[in-house]
Structures are given as C-alpha cells and as structure tokens.
Amino acid sequence: MSPSGDDSTVAGDGCLCEDGGDGRKKCQQCERKSKKSGLTSSSSSYALLSFDSFPVEDYDKRWRIFTASVKGFAIGAGIKGGLSLFAILARLRRRRSLSSAKKVHMASGGEDLILAVKETLRYGLFLGTFAGTFVTARWRALLAGAIAGPSMLLTGFNTQHTSLAVYILMRAAVLASRCGIKSKRFGRICKPLTWAHGDLFLMCLSSTQILCAYILKQDSLPQSYKSFLNKHGGKDPIILQGIRDIACGMPFTNLDQIQKYYKSTGVDVVLDPQMKVPCSIIHENQSCSWHAISFFIQAYKRAIPVYLPVYLIPALIVHRQGLANRPFTILAKGLFGTARSSLFLSTYCTSAWVWTCFLFRLFKRCNVTMLALGTFPTGLGLAIEKKSRRIEISLYCLARAIESFFTTMSEIGYMPHLKNLKRVDVLIFSLSTSIIMHCYAIERDVFRSKYLNVLDWVFGVPLPPYDTTPRKNKNQTMEME
Structure with missing residues (x-):
C-alpha cells in the first residue's frame, strides 16, 4: 500500500504501478529501480550485514555460506600457491648453480612440490573456513570475527604464524585509530595519527629494530624474512659476524675467514685486530662513497626480480580485457611501478650502510x-614509494619489528613469561x-575501497528485503511469464 492509503503508487517517469496485494510492485521498471536502490543501501548499512535483519530464506543463507567459503578458499590457495610456485622456481634455479655435493643436502623438486601443495591446501582451508564461519554466525560481528579466528589452526597445529597475526593486528589498529579519529570522545587523542608523514616515522622506527636484528640477532626474525634480508643486505654472514663482534665489544673470532672470503672474490685485504670501526670489514679496500655507488647498482639489480611479478602479474589479471585496447599504457604503468619500487628497495639497503659508515667515521667507534x-x-x-603503498610497507615492517623485539626481550630474560604462551598467534x-x-x-567507511570491495565479494553482503539470489530471481521470472 502507498503511504497515502491509495491503491496506486506513482513511481516516476510516467509509470503507474498497481499494488499486487503483497506489498510488491509488479511493474518491471519499478522492480529494477527498487532492487538497485536496495543494493546500494546494503553496501553501507550495518543492518544488511546480519541475517537477522531481513527475512532471508534458508536457501540464501546456505548459498551465501557456500560462496563465501569457496571464495575464501580460492584467495588463500591462490596467494599461497603463487608464492610457493615462485619459491620452487627460485630453488630450482639455485639448485642448477650448485655443485653436486651441495645438491645432496637440498630437497628434491618432487618434495618441494608436495610441500607446496600441502601448504596451498592448508591456507585455502584456513581462509575458506574463516569466511564460512563468519558468514554462518548470527552474532554481532565483533564476536563472530573472534570465533572465526581459530581457523588459523588449519594451517598446521604445530606451525606458528606470529608474523601474520601481528601484521593483522597492525591492520586492526589502523582501522581502530580511524574510528577513533571520527569519534567525538577520542578524536583529540587520535589526532596525532593523522600526521601526513606518520608512515615514514613508522618505517624509521621499524628499520632500527629490523636492521639491528639483521646484524646482531637474526634468530629473532622469521626465516623467510631473514632470507630476504640476507639476500638484499648484500653481505655474507661471515662479514656480519665481524661487524657483530666489534659492535658487541667482543674479540674478533673470524678475521682470517673474512680475509679468505675477500681473497676468493679477487681482493686482498689485511684487517687490523685493533680496528675501532668496521668499514674495512664492510667494504674491504673501497672508500665509503665508492662502496655506496657500487652497492646501489648491485642492489637495484637484485630488487627488479622482486617487484616485476608484483606489478606485471596483477596487471595481466586485473586489466586483461584492457590489454587489447591499450597494452602499452598498462605495461608501461607496471614497468614504472617496478622501477620505482626497485629504486626504493635499493636506496633503502644502500642507505643502511651509508648511514652506519658515516656515524662510525664521525664518532670513531662502533657499538x-x-x-x-x-x-x-x-x-x-x-x-x-607512492603514498598509497607507504602505509602498507610500513605496517608490514612494523609487524616484523614488533615480533623481533619481543622475541629478543624474551630470549635475554626480560619477558620470560612469553615463552610459556602457546599459540599466542591464534589469540592475537x-x-x-x-x-x-x-x-x-559498523564503520565501513574506514576501509579503503579496494579492501572493502574484496570483503564484500568474499562475504557477500545480504540482499535487501524481498530480493533473492540470482537463481531464485530466474525462477520467479519464469513464473511471471
């Protein structure tokens, strides 16, 4: 019935619809408009994120749970499978360059493939179960998200994922801070978080812990991240050991090994056991400035293979339809992004050695x-880096820094109770x-649109009143005809 009590409703555009008695407009034009306005409101309303909001049929619930689980599985398996594939290709390439004696200690290609498939399935089940559990829950989203959290155990009961958990915690902290900025009660407290260059400060803070751990205590870092730093840090572990000895005020334990290492590269260097600064250990007979130039060139070459798939593969997937019309524009954008990010990584690694050498020379000491x-x-x-990527990178590094910091504090005895916590990653x-x-x-506007679109695609925002799934719409259309 219309609000005026009349039996007809004016829909606009010269359309006059008759009420069918069940509260629904039978005009096909008005049906489309009603559906469109309902879907628009569903993307910004908390009520539409709960099954209790509308009389959604059991079929719709089961279909939404099924699709959310399948999409979650596809995302988890796709991401982990892609990373595993690149890791296998990298190991195969490295295996070809090794001698026969070293190949014996490496896992075979078949073993790597089996492990990659297992990891892919585990991560697929993890995200699929998480999405399905959250969609199934009738409780408030706060409780539903917590109940879905233990699905992380599906990746392996004995496999710790502290790095992932801390990173997700950082993402949650960002969203909570954005909500605080909007709040009248906490707006003043959270105002410093709106600083335009806060991402750079977080990156500087993270770099202090990460790079010190890289030299002084690599065991506090995740294995994969430690391998990444060893590769792009550009220094052999023997050299790092020499820097560690002098920084910790300990007698040198491997000067002979360092000299042999440089000799194997064609450089004869004589190291003084009484040295106060480790510049000769870091860059043998080179000056600090020339070492910075040569290191930057090598670092840039190492960085390009890292970012090339990061930019080009998504471009080929997301813009696959536009490649036929503007291939040069899309590929040029990907190549520019690759060059820019490679410049960031190479500059970051080079500046680490430049700044430390500068301070060593300035203060005539190393500690x-x-x-x-x-x-x-x-x-x-x-x-x-471009602004949109800065916060992502800084949060990723901050998560690694926090994990390394607490691991170090626990191992040196300042936080002994941390060792007694089991599966703290699941709790976090x-x-x-x-x-x-x-x-x-509740606060959907604190998400960036690309993340919000992914979440809506996975969880499937419930349809507004009287709307059903596409399959049921098709059946009703057949009945009307």
Whole structure:
C-alpha cells in the first residue's frame, strides 16, 4: 500500500504501478529501480550485514555460506600457491648453480612440490573456513570475527604464524585509530595519527629494530624474512659476524675467514685486530662513497626480480580485457611501478650502510647505539614509494619489528613469561579479526575501497528485503511469464 492509503503508487517517469496485494510492485521498471536502490543501501548499512535483519530464506543463507567459503578458499590457495610456485622456481634455479655435493643436502623438486601443495591446501582451508564461519554466525560481528579466528589452526597445529597475526593486528589498529579519529570522545587523542608523514616515522622506527636484528640477532626474525634480508643486505654472514663482534665489544673470532672470503672474490685485504670501526670489514679496500655507488647498482639489480611479478602479474589479471585496447599504457604503468619500487628497495639497503659508515667515521667507534642511530634514518627511503603503498610497507615492517623485539626481550630474560604462551598467534589473530569485522560491519567507511570491495565479494553482503539470489530471481521470472 502507498503511504497515502491509495491503491496506486506513482513511481516516476510516467509509470503507474498497481499494488499486487503483497506489498510488491509488479511493474518491471519499478522492480529494477527498487532492487538497485536496495543494493546500494546494503553496501553501507550495518543492518544488511546480519541475517537477522531481513527475512532471508534458508536457501540464501546456505548459498551465501557456500560462496563465501569457496571464495575464501580460492584467495588463500591462490596467494599461497603463487608464492610457493615462485619459491620452487627460485630453488630450482639455485639448485642448477650448485655443485653436486651441495645438491645432496637440498630437497628434491618432487618434495618441494608436495610441500607446496600441502601448504596451498592448508591456507585455502584456513581462509575458506574463516569466511564460512563468519558468514554462518548470527552474532554481532565483533564476536563472530573472534570465533572465526581459530581457523588459523588449519594451517598446521604445530606451525606458528606470529608474523601474520601481528601484521593483522597492525591492520586492526589502523582501522581502530580511524574510528577513533571520527569519534567525538577520542578524536583529540587520535589526532596525532593523522600526521601526513606518520608512515615514514613508522618505517624509521621499524628499520632500527629490523636492521639491528639483521646484524646482531637474526634468530629473532622469521626465516623467510631473514632470507630476504640476507639476500638484499648484500653481505655474507661471515662479514656480519665481524661487524657483530666489534659492535658487541667482543674479540674478533673470524678475521682470517673474512680475509679468505675477500681473497676468493679477487681482493686482498689485511684487517687490523685493533680496528675501532668496521668499514674495512664492510667494504674491504673501497672508500665509503665508492662502496655506496657500487652497492646501489648491485642492489637495484637484485630488487627488479622482486617487484616485476608484483606489478606485471596483477596487471595481466586485473586489466586483461584492457590489454587489447591499450597494452602499452598498462605495461608501461607496471614497468614504472617496478622501477620505482626497485629504486626504493635499493636506496633503502644502500642507505643502511651509508648511514652506519658515516656515524662510525664521525664518532670513531662502533657499538649497538651507533647501529641503532645509523639505521633509524634508513626508513626515509620509503618516501620514494607512492603514498598509497607507504602505509602498507610500513605496517608490514612494523609487524616484523614488533615480533623481533619481543622475541629478543624474551630470549635475554626480560619477558620470560612469553615463552610459556602457546599459540599466542591464534589469540592475537582472533582479537585482530574481531576488530576488523566489527569495523567492517559498523564503520565501513574506514576501509579503503579496494579492501572493502574484496570483503564484500568474499562475504557477500545480504540482499535487501524481498530480493533473492540470482537463481531464485530466474525462477520467479519464469513464473511471471
């Protein structure tokens, strides 16, 4: 019935619809308009994120749970499978360059493939179960997100994912801070978080912990991240051991090995056991400035293979339809992004050695304090990246830095109770996802559009009143005809 009590409703555009008695407009034009307006409101309303909001049929619930689980599985398996594929190709390439004696200690290609398939399935089940559990829950999003958190155990009961959990916690903290900025009660407290260059400060802060751990205590870093730093840090572990000895005030233990290492590269260097600064260990007979130039060139070559798939593969997938019309524009954009990000990574790694060498020479000493001071401004290299990527990179590094910091504190005895916590990663992940899903349901505007679109695609925002799934629409259309 119309609000005026009349039996007809004016829909606009010269259309006059008759009410069919069930509260629904039978005009096909008005049907499309009603559906379009309902779907638009569903993308910004908390009520539409709960099954309790409308009389959604059981079929719709089951279909939404099924699709969310399948999409979650596809995302988890796709991401982990892609990373595993690149790792296998990298190991095969490295295996070809090794001698027969070293190949014996490496896993075979078949073993790598089996492990990659297992990991792919585990991560697919993890995200699929998480999405399905959240969609199934009738409770508030805060509680539903927490209940879905333990799905992380599907990746392996004995496999810790502290790095992932801490990173998700950082993402949850960002969303919570954005909500705080909007709040009248907490707006003043959270105002410093609106600083335009806060991402650079976080990167500098993270660099201090990460790069000091890279030299002084690599065991506090995740294995994959440690391998990444060893590759792009550009220094052999033997050299790092020499820097570690002098920074910690210990007698040198491997000067002979360092000299042999440089001799194997065609450089004869004589190291003084009484040296105060490790510049001769870091760059043998080169000057600090020439070492910076030569290191930057090598670092840039190492960085390009890292970012080339990061930009080109998504471009080929997302813009595959536009490649036929404007291939040069899309590929040029990907190549520019690759060159820019490679410049950031190579500058970041080079500046770490430049700043530390500068302070060593300036103060005529090398200790942990000098390392911390020298690695802090390294994070300024992030300014090379475009603004939209800075916060992502800084949060990723901050998560690694936090994990490394607490691991180090626990091992040296300042936080002994941390060793007694089992599967703290699951606890952190559950807390983080509860915050994220709560924000997703209530404060959707704190998400960036690309993340919000992915979440809506995975979880499937429920349809507004009287709308059904596409399959049921088709059946009703057949009945009307």
